Each structure stands twice: as C-alpha cells, then as structure tokens.
Amino acid sequence: MKLNLKNPIVFFDLETTGTNINSDRIVEICYLKVYPNGNEETKTMRINPEMHIPEEASAVHGIYDEDVAECPTFKEVARNIANDIEGCDLAGFNSNRFDIPVLAEEFLRADVDIDMSRRKFVDVQVIFHKMEQRTLSAAYKFYCGKNLEDAHTAEADTRATYEVLMSQLDRYPELQNDVAFLSDYSSFNKNVDFAGRMVYDDKGVEVFNFGKYKGMPVADVLKRDPGYYSWILNSDFTLNTKAMLTKIRLREITQK
Structure with a gap:
C-alpha cells in the first residue's frame, strides 16, 4: 500500500514533560516526512524544555533533565521545524487531541508564525479506536503482526504509526486512500481551536x-x-x- 498524497504528509510524535497542553513542554520530537512520490525523510531531536522533567514523565519516555541539558530549546529550532513541515499535512497517534495542540503552543511561545488552518490532520488513533478500540502497541501487533520495540520513544512510535496507517488502508476497504478523507474520518469534532474549546x-x-x-x-x-x-x-x-x-x-x- 502506498499513500495517495497530493501534498507531503508528516507523521510525528512528541515526548513531553507531561500531558497538560497549556503548560507542558516538548523534550523530544520525531517526524517522518512522506512525499507524494513515496520518498521518506526522518528527523529526531531532543529539546531542552527549560523546566524540570517530572519523574513520572521520565518513567514513561526515559528522558531525564541531564539528557537534554545541552540540547537546544524549542525556540532555537522552531523555525527549522516550521520550514520542514511547511505545506505538509500532519498525522500522528492521538495527535489531534495532544501532539498538534502542544506543537501549536510551542510555536506560539517561540513567536514563530505558522498557519496550520489549511492543513489536514490525520489521527491514526481515532481510526484505530473507531475500528478496533486498542492501544498503539496492540495496534502495531494487530495490524502489522509485529511487537513494538522501544515503545514510548518518539522514533519508534512515529514509525509504528506510519506502518499502522498503511495496514489500516489495506484492511478496511471503506477507508479511502485520500488524506482529506482520512483527516475528516479521524476528527471527532470540527474544532476552531486545537484544544476544542x-x-x-x-x-x-x-x-x-x-x-x-x-x-x-x-x-x-x-x-x-x-x-x-x-x-x-x-x-x-x-x-x-x-x-x-x-x-x-x-x-x-x-x-x-
């Protein structure tokens, strides 16, 4: 299965200091950029969140304060990230409710003006929950027949999310291989703001x-x-x- 793309699509995953989209910060970002011709580019970077990473968050993703002490802040890399995703649609796992709102907040804090209103957002978790009601590791096993090694690392989760979507398109004929359709299908609400207020x-x-x-x-x-x-x-x-x-x-x- 090859994604039918009109624009490049960026699959991405964030590891953060917590789950509050208002105040928590990014500590790692990975994105996989897929072009309409099938070419792929991937990038992973650690981010200094300029705050303490709570122990409960570190227990999930394995990233501690000392791991990011010498890393750039988001403000220092925001423009490069914005350039990388310019003109691209976005996809992730639980991305509509978490990753995209958090990323938008970081761009606003960094004073980087990026218009995300014209982009399409594909949330693979929503498709999965509508079809099967499970977690990413279970989705990877169910759809791809493989165990998800290094779960809760941004790179492993990003690659797994991409592969799961490919398998979902193979498995469900009612899913159209079209980003506009997938974006609409994986949306619970037509949000004005990313937080859905x-x-x-x-x-x-x-x-x-x-x-x-x-x-x-x-x-x-x-x-x-x-x-x-x-x-x-x-x-x-x-x-x-x-x-x-x-x-x-x-x-x-x-x-x-």
Missing part, C-alpha cells in the same frame, strides 16, 4: 464547547457578555485558544 456547528458557525455558554455562538456571547473575552484571556487557556478567540472578536468588530 470552540467548535463549528452544523452550519459552520463557531460555538463554545465548554462552560455556561456551551453550544452558543461565540460572536453572540462576545456581544452579550464582553467580559467573557477578558476572562478567557486572563485564565488558564491555551495560547491558541486565546488567539482564535481574538481572531473572531476582531472579525466581528471590523464587520460592524
């Missing part, structure tokens, strides 16, 4: 997806309760959520 409703209108205004159009809430905007900007929401909310607010102001 705002989503598009059936009419394509941005609505809040949490709190007292859940299900209500964002633009209407900002008109009715202007203080809600300030509350979100001063609270523990992701930078991406705040940026998308600000974009909607500015759009509504300029349309008056």
